[in-house]
Amino acid sequence: MPPTNLNDSDLDRLGLETPIGRIDRALKQLWEGDEAKTRASLINLAIYTEDNCQLMADNELLDHVAAQHACRALLILALPEAEQLRARAWIQALCRPYQGKQIVCSEQISFVLEGGNAAQVQNIVFAHLDSDLPLVVWWQADLSKNFEERLYSRIDTLIIDSSRWADPVRQFDALLVAMHAETGGFDVRDLAWTRSHFMRTALATCFQDPTACHNLDKLKNIRITHLKGQRTTALLLAVWINQRLKASLSVELIEKDSGPALQGLVLEGDGVRGEVRRECDSCFVRVSSTCGENTREDLLPADKDSDAELVSEMLSRFHGSTLYSSLLPFVHSILK
Amino acid sequence: MPELENPFQETLLSRHRAEPCSVVIFGATGDLTHRKLIPAIYNIAAAGDLPPQFKVVGFARRDKTDEGFRGELEEGNRKNSRQGHNDELWKSFSQCIHYHRSEFEDLEGYKSLGRLLDQFDAERGSPANRLFYLAAAPEAFKPILEMIRAAGLNEGVNGKWARVVCEKPFGKDLATAQGLNAVVAATFAEKDTYRIDHYLGKETAQNIMVLRFANSIFEPNWNSRYIDHVQITCAENLGMEGGRGGYYDTAGALRDMVQNHLLQLVSLVAMEPPTDLSADSVRDEKVKVIRALRPLVGAEAVGKNVVRAQYTAGSVGGVPRVGYRQEDRVNPESTTEPYVALRLMIDTWRWQGVPFYIRVGKQLPKKATEISVHFKKPPQVPFATSAMLNNSENTLVIRIQPDEGIALRILCKQPGQAMSIQQVKMDFRYSSSFGKASPEAYERLLLDAMAGDATLFARRDEVENAWKFIDQIENAWHKSDTPPTMHEYPAGSWGPKEADDLLRADGREWRML
Numbered sequence A: 001m002p003p004t005n006l007n008d009s010d011l012d013r014l015g016l017e018t019p020i021g022r023i024d025r026a027l028k029q030l031w032e033g034d035e036a037k038t039r040a041s042l043i044n045l046a047i048y049t050e051d052n053c054q055l056m057a058d059n060e061l062l063d064h065v066a067a068q069h070a071c072r073a074l075l076i077l078a079l080p081e082a083e084q085l086r087a088r089a090w091i092q093a094l095c096r097p098y099q100g101k102q103i104v105c106s107e108q109i110s111f112v113l114e115g116g117n118a119a120q121v122q123n124i125v126f127a128h129l130d131s132d133l134p135l136v137v138w139w140q141a142d143l144s145k146n147f148e149e150r151l152y153s154r155i156d157t158l159i160i161d162s163s164r165w166a167d168p169v170r171q172f173d174a175l176l177v178a179m180h181a182e183t184g185g186f187d188v189r190d191l192a193w194t195r196s197h198f199m200r201t202a203l204a205t206c207f208q209d210p211t212a213c214h215n216l217d218k219l220k221n222i223r224i225t226h227l228k229g230q231r232t233t234a235l236l237l238a239v240w241i242n243q244r245l246k247a248s249l250s251v252e253l254i255e256k257d258s259g260p261a262l263q264g265l266v267l268e269g270d271g272v273r274g275e276v277r278r279e280c281d282s283c284f285v286r287v288s289s290t291c292g293e294n295t296r297e298d299l300l301p302a303d304k305d306s307d308a309e310l311v312s313e314m315l316s317r318f319h320g321s322t323l324y325s326s327l328l329p330f331v332h333s334i335l336k
Numbered sequence B: 001m002p003e004l005e006n007p008f009q010e011t012l013l014s015r016h017r018a019e020p021c022s023v024v025i026f027g028a029t030g031d032l033t034h035r036k037l038i039p040a041i042y043n044i045a046a047a048g049d050l051p052p053q054f055k056v057v058g059f060a061r062r063d064k065t066d067e068g069f070r071g072e073l074e075e076g077n078r079k080n081s082r083q084g085h086n087d088e089l090w091k092s093f094s095q096c097i098h099y100h101r102s103e104f105e106d107l108e109g110y111k112s113l114g115r116l117l118d119q120f121d122a123e124r125g126s127p128a129n130r131l132f133y134l135a136a137a138p139e140a141f142k143p144i145l146e147m148i149r150a151a152g153l154n155e156g157v158n159g160k161w162a163r164v165v166c167e168k169p170f171g172k173d174l175a176t177a178q179g180l181n182a183v184v185a186a187t188f189a190e191k192d193t194y195r196i197d198h199y200l201g202k203e204t205a206q207n208i209m210v211l212r213f214a215n216s217i218f219e220p221n222w223n224s225r226y227i228d229h230v231q232i233t234c235a236e237n238l239g240m241e242g243g244r245g246g247y248y249d250t251a252g253a254l255r256d257m258v259q260n261h262l263l264q265l266v267s268l269v270a271m272e273p274p275t276d277l278s279a280d281s282v283r284d285e286k287v288k289v290i291r292a293l294r295p296l297v298g299a300e301a302v303g304k305n306v307v308r309a310q311y312t313a314g315s316v317g318g319v320p321r322v323g324y325r326q327e328d329r330v331n332p333e334s335t336t337e338p339y340v341a342l343r344l345m346i347d348t349w350r351w352q353g354v355p356f357y358i359r360v361g362k363q364l365p366k367k368a369t370e371i372s373v374h375f376k377k378p379p380q381v382p383f384a385t386s387a388m389l390n391n392s393e394n395t396l397v398i399r400i401q402p403d404e405g406i407a408l409r410i411l412c413k414q415p416g417q418a419m420s421i422q423q424v425k426m427d428f429r430y431s432s433s434f435g436k437a438s439p440e441a442y443e444r445l446l447l448d449a450m451a452g453d454a455t456l457f458a459r460r461d462e463v464e465n466a467w468k469f470i471d472q473i474e475n476a477w478h479k480s481d482t483p484p485t486m487h488e489y490p491a492g493s494w495g496p497k498e499a500d501d502l503l504r505a506d507g508r509e510w511r512m513l
Helices: A008-013 A020-031 A052-068 A119-129 A167-181 A197-206 A211-212 A231-244 A306-314 A323-335 B031-047 B066-079 B085-097 B108-124 B138-150 B174-187 B203-214 B245-250 B251-272 B279-291 B298-305 B387-391 B441-451 B460-478 B499-504
Strands: A038-039 A041-051 A071-079 A084-096 A103-113 A134-139 A157-160 A187-190 A219-227 A250-256 A263-271 A273-278 A283-291 A294-301 B021-026 B054-059 B096-100 B129-134 B162-166 B193-195 B227-235 B306-312 B312-317 B319-321 B340-345 B357-361 B368-375 B395-401 B405-413 B419-431 B486-490
Touching: A020 A084, A038 A084, A041 B085, A052 A071, A052 A103, A052 A306, A052 B066, A071 A119, A084 B203, A103 A119, A134 B085, A157 A167, A157 B251, A167 A323, A167 B174, A197 A263, A197 A283, A197 A294, A197 B066, A197 B174, A211 A283, A231 A250, A231 A263, A231 A323, A250 B031, A250 B193, A283 B085, A294 B085, A306 B460, B021 B108, B021 B279, B021 B441, B031 B054, B031 B066, B031 B085, B054 B108, B066 B085, B066 B096, B066 B405, B085 B096, B096 B108, B096 B395, B129 B138, B129 B441, B138 B162, B162 B174, B162 B203, B162 B441, B162 B499, B174 B203, B174 B441, B174 B460, B193 B460, B203 B251, B203 B405, B251 B340, B251 B357, B251 B460, B279 B460, B279 B486, B298 B306, B298 B340, B306 B460, B306 B499, B319 B368, B486 B499
Parallel strands: A038 A103, A041 A071, A041 A134, A071 A103, A134 A157, A157 A187, A219 A250, B021 B054, B021 B129, B054 B096, B129 B162, B162 B193, B227 B357, B306 B486
Antiparallel strands: A084 A103, A219 A263, A263 A273, A273 A283, A283 A294, B227 B368, B306 B340, B312 B319, B340 B357, B368 B395, B395 B405, B405 B419
């Protein structure tokens, strides 16, 4: 996409344009003389995109995430197809009031890299990290271009959203290769997987009852209602259910044109049924389970669906998990 | 029906899961239930951590309906819930709340409570666990526990557990604590007894162990070779507002704060590394610290190491305050101390010769609880001429409340030609680094009690050993022929001059908060 799609008023929202070689000095000046502000940082959080339409949305997302997770934020728009080689940078402070008096701020550095290659991206990222803090990268582009070994060998946590991939088979291929590479010791967090967390929690509640638990082997099929474009999200959920049950229940996916990403989940079998239902605009899910003549209902919280909320939630659950990795081969084979 | 693992539950949680249960709150119409317990349970529900088919039964003397009780609690929740109040969630959540009217001494009331709990079990289709929360006045603990036992409610049904949570104060001296422990022990096994100390539910208190044992830079220096002394301050800028004087005047700062909260903090700072994080491993190490406190035998030893005081009229934050003896519901001739400062010695290899100075008081200039670890000064050889080294020790400060965090004071060279040394502070604040608010202490502790994790609750021997130590001081104050003096300090000051002298005699001073 041509870089000319970015207009100046959008770019102004990225903060103060700064020559790349003067970023550190400019950041220092940002804090000088303002003792009311506290700079805080727990991680380096980088977003990498190759879609210039995404830049402003990502800029807002970082503002939202930094309010919950103090970080050094790096926003990188790479346009490798651009003919002219050009790199621009902006800096800004993402500040929020705390208890009405203290202002806590994260720093954000935004880059637009036209005509750049993998080496340029790496140089830019590595040169502007807050030292000694983990590097979390949300890679929004395909994993096939600038995503190469020297870059991912430095990443601690890689965030992806497999539901956005146009060609998930190829992307999962690339992901598995990177994960199994000698230097690929990063954790993977897939927003498509995070998106189903509330459904998984609700389902666990559904079958917490000993009677329901005893009837799990009678379950026969899974029905998931999802928003158009969230098929991978639904598939990951279905694979997880079958893996937990050590079974091969039949899976039916129902696609809707509007509403939340995941809207309903039904597990059914002889005399046993569990249902999790999320209504539009509700921040809760209704959970019901039926065993024979007994039915019980619960109301549980549902995570918000926005990317910002998901990333924020995901960063809050920062403990390592091998569960997602164990699901990947199954999802990969279904997609194939 | 044999218990089966829920396969969906596994892998979802990084902590113990609360097990399905009914919670019975004794003293359910009291302030604690409205301000702390129900908002805590509501917030657990809002986080999705409440076990399914959960029930709360309020047990109290006044006549109420379920609906009336829920209405009162809703009002309290609107005011006190950490995450705000959501009508939709409250509507669903409140259906799990019930009210049961009975006198605490009426066995019939407990039998009918048992029938109500059985009815809940029947609705669930399976028996559930039972958690009895004693939020009533301490004098009611004994009859409540005896009646629970007489009604057979202390035994779990069909392999389920029955547990009891006891609010402080747990006794008023060693004899009453032992008596209470005997009554509890006759009703519940120690493993099912959870003595709550809400300080241990606070994020920073839990962080003390992480700070010490997960960071390799601190533990090697955490001993008498490198640490000069430790200070713990718990300051309150309030007095006896809201009728609190009635209870407080029978307790005092030593019993109300030092015996439980502050000695718990001392144990966390001074304990040896536990072999694992199981409740008993951690509590084994904590109780060793309490046992190793050097005894203060006789009025003379107490007089040398403990300062007690009452505040006189003054002002806090520009607001005039009356003296302690003029406070509402306080005996005008009271000999109760709203302020106490102590010098404790812990007779272990690690802490030989390292004093722990503790102070707690009302009507001090600000509200703050913090621990400061003062390291020994360097040998000074390279900087022998620098005047700045007079006050040069490194200090690690652990702020418990408010503004939870950790600060480290170090020395740096001041920019310039001269070798001038300046103190600087590296400061970590939970609020700056973590946007999310920490759960309330009661949320964490209630979940732990439902999940069977007693790590953050006091064990019988901890409580009794703490009382044994405290009784020495109380006896010197109230039973000696030559009791140490009750000192005075004006409200709004940092305590009596004699508390400053306690440290000055050792060549030290209280840290400015």
